[in-house]
Amino acid sequence: MALKIGIPTMSLGRPGLHPLDDKLHVAAQHGFQGIELFIDDLTHLAQTRFNNSLLKAAQHTSSLCKSLNLTVICLQPFAFYEGLLDRTTTSTLLTQKLPLWSDLAHTLNTDLIQVPANFLPPDPETGLPRTSGALDLIVSDLQTLADLGATHNLRFVYEALCWSTHVDTWEASCAVVRAVNRPNFGLCLDTFNIAGRVFADPAHASGKTPDAQSALDASLNLLRDSAKSGALDVKKIFYVQLVDGERLASPLNDASHPFYVAGQPARMSWSRNARLFPCEEERGGYLPVLQIAEVFFRIGFEGWVSLELFSRTCADPDPGTPGVHAQRGMESWRRVVARLGLGVDLPPVAPLVDAGARRNRVVEPVEVAVQHRL
Template sequence: MPNRLGIASMSLGQPGIHDLPSKLEQASRHGYEGMELFFDDLDHLAKLRFNGDHVAAAYHISQLCNSLHISIICLQPFWHYEGLLDRTEHARLLSAKLPKWFELARILGTDLIQIPSNFLPADPQTGKPRTTGDKSVIVSDLREIADLGLQQSPPFRFVYEALAWGNHINTWEDSWEIIERVNRPNFGICLDTFNIAGRVYADPSSPTGKAPNADADLQASLTRLRSRVDLSKVFYIQIVDGERLSAPLDESHPFYVKGQPARMNWSRNARLFAFEEDRGGYLPVLDVARAFFDLGFEGWVSLELFSRTLADPDPSTPHNHAKRGLESWKKLVSALQLDTGVPASVHSSHNPVPSSLPVQHRL
């Protein structure tokens, strides 16, 4: 299977400001074949056009995707799930939320649901934690949801991703240990250049933007990745960069949000597409991405970017981000000589984007 270009729906414009149909149209015009669908985008469309009916919105998006030749890579994020101390909430997520997501995912034509590692903050009233770091509980919770996925017809897969600011699981090594212990065929990993480098290499709260021993620690981590990760468990990968901030992300920084980890605030405001050094990109994205492909990975390569620029109300925002992502992808393909099922000459000379900005989709 050749490598296929995808992008997250959130990465083309903020929900509520830029509508999902317009983002799908821009993705198609720029040559993207797949999209990670964020529930927030579907929810916004449902409220705007279908009286809050998510099923009706999902059917609409499914039809639009078919006409635009775009596949839904996954539905995400099924978050704040594993390791909850509130077992009543745990049960609610499995009995009420999950069946709905199964239905929506079926309509959207995907068998994949993404689970980010839990970053639920402490209880605002008591200050007490709401998640446990007990890995046996985390494994049990994830095994339970995987088994429910296997019971569906056809079965569902789940992809687990360690966020760089996760409460207890925040490195790929942590998430891989959990995946091995869950030990289910439908439970795999998402490898992300930002979350890997953003934890081991970068520290946005530091004046240097880097963690102590950043280079050596990252290389050691990538060596472990090449030797430990089972390729069959890598369900898709994400490739983006991060912006080197001009000042440490502390209480005086405009990105600072009280009670939220610095890496989380950095991620939500300052991701970049790979090879955008002119915009401040500084993570060793190519080194991390090369490790993914050294495993033999072939499949969905998604550009999952979060940035303050996505809130720009200019109607050209989805177009601009789609174009930036495509240019990043072309450079990645060239740098790593990736197999995309398309001759290299096409990547270097053909531009599927029309010269004029297309008319926005009207709801």
């Protein structure tokens, strides 16, 4: 089976706390073949070492990745784009942000930019929505993005988040990709976001939706059937992400919860603080990651598998945090390969990091402003 394993730079430690160079080194040390590069990491590198030049930071990163035999899978997230009611902002994103990201992507030797489904919250002053759920507008915006990107040999990968405002299921994102109908516009499927919408509910005491398993089974049956019928072109799945979530001790439904952020969807607050790598049941993982991942592979997906973890543990300022996360991530991938019988090659086990003292470290919850981050 032709699978390659990657990890996002954000999953190895928080930008501003952990240098990008360190994260790239530990990723390579533990056998990862590629990284999803978060713009926050590149921005911090530019600010601290390259006089705010993103292009020079990208050149440095590209050179280091080449020396470490790491592939940059994609640059992400190109966020808060489609369906905006403020069309002036749409124009600015296309005429200013996109050309810069095109230059950065090519400097990094990648042609792929990730676009999360829009989750821009209502205007904080008026309470009015800032995005439209009209499918024709969403599709038109993404067609424009794809067409402009095609002139620069760029591809885009679209992902539904389980808290996105309008496109919050894999089914909805698949329908969007199908309607966009461009060869350079594809899909990212993510176990956390699939399970996080139909199976999990962090605001409920059980941690689950009322019909959790039956809803997930129905969704996965549709995924299988869509691939079989051709409604989902498996070749349009540009990469997949495998990640679990922590079962919370108490429901995330009011200001008494340490992860609560006013105005932020509970699923987003949960995601920022309590994702886990797959098969980390000992840390509280409870999502049916392997059930979902098995479907990905059985419908014929091949290519990049990325372990996209966000967690309060990424904000641990200990310099060893990136190494701990790289070690956990690769051990997680070993478990996935073994339990699903994937038959893919695995790297030699890297020297162990002493993670025992950090396992139960108290790390402050990550409060992420909804208007700024994925």
